[in-house]
Amino acid sequence: MIEIAVLFTISCVGLAMALNLWRLAKGPTQADRILALDTMTINAIALMVLMQIQQGSAVYFEAALLLAMVGFVGTVAYCKFLLRGDIIE
Amino acid sequence: MDAGPVEILISAILVVGGFFALVGSWGLARMPTLMTRLHGPTKVTTLGVGSCLIASMIYFPAMQGTFSAHELLITLFLFLTAPITANMIAKAHLHRQKRGLDAEPMDGIADSLPESGVGTGWATFAGRLTEPSDPPR
Numbered sequence: 001m002i003e004i005a006v007l008f009t010i011s012c013v014g015l016a017m018a019l020n021l022w023r024l025a026k027g028p029t030q031a032d033r034i035l036a037l038d039t040m041t042i043n044a045i046a047l048m049v050l051m052q053i054q055q056g057s058a059v060y061f062e063a064a065l066l067l068a069m070v071g072f073v074g075t076v077a078y079c080k081f082l083l084r085g086d087i088i089e
Numbered sequence: 090m091d092a093g094p095v096e097i098l099i100s101a102i103l104v105v106g107g108f109f110a111l112v113g114s115w116g117l118a119r120m121p122t123l124m125t126r127l128h129g130p131t132k133v134t135t136l137g138v139g140s141c142l143i144a145s146m147i148y149f150p151a152m153q154g155t156f157s158a159h160e161l162l163i164t165l166f167l168f169l170t171a172p173i174t175a176n177m178i179a180k181a182h183l184h185r186q187k188r189g190l191d192a193e194p195m196d197g198i199a200d201s202l203p204e205s206g207v208g209t210g211w212a213t214f215a216g217r218l219t220e221p222s223d224p225p226r
Binding site for chain 1: 213
């Protein structure tokens with residue numbers, strides 16, 4: 001039962017990532033692209049967690065945590081660059 | 090194969106999480122302007138990922154007998170950073186709309202802002218604001 005639920009959720013998240021990719025390619029504004037990339041990062045974290053449940057191993061938690069942190073820092077840095085033309089002033 | 094109550098609970102949370110993740114990204118793809126598109130990923134997708142993490146948090150102690158607090162860390166971090174991300178993206182969008190830097194036609198968001206109500210203007214536009222007719226940098 002859990003196997004079927006995990007498969008369903010993985011397909012949902014995969015479809016969501018495809019939609020994010022479409023928005024990332026289409027834009028139209030820069031802020032849209034940042035938002036799409038940030039959402040893709042969050043969906044990738046979900047995918048990692050689901051993969052752990054599917055395989056029954058807990059080796060991807062550090063990767064998921066790192067991806068959460070790096071994704072957040074990257075998004076903030078890109079927004080800061082758009083706002084001020086510089087990241088570290 | 091009979092499914093215990095824990096399995097049913099985990100499966101239900103997983104399906105709900107997948108549904109929310111899909112709805113959030115669907116909103117990102119379908120909504121008309123950026124300020125409406127912000128709602129989907131920042132709230133709904135965060136909830137979807139939170140559901141997946143909760144399912145993982147129940148699954149590993151119940152099925153494998155191992156406990157770890159990593160999921161709680163990821164959940165806490167995501168829930169803390171989602172509003173900050175949304176705020177930064179909205180500020181960057183406002184800035185670019187006000188200065189006319191985006192090639193896309195204006196969505197009118199920067200002109201329809203209410204007064205800030207504290208005597209000075211909006212902090213996003215402070216200092217660097219020029220007329221929209223200025224050439225983009």
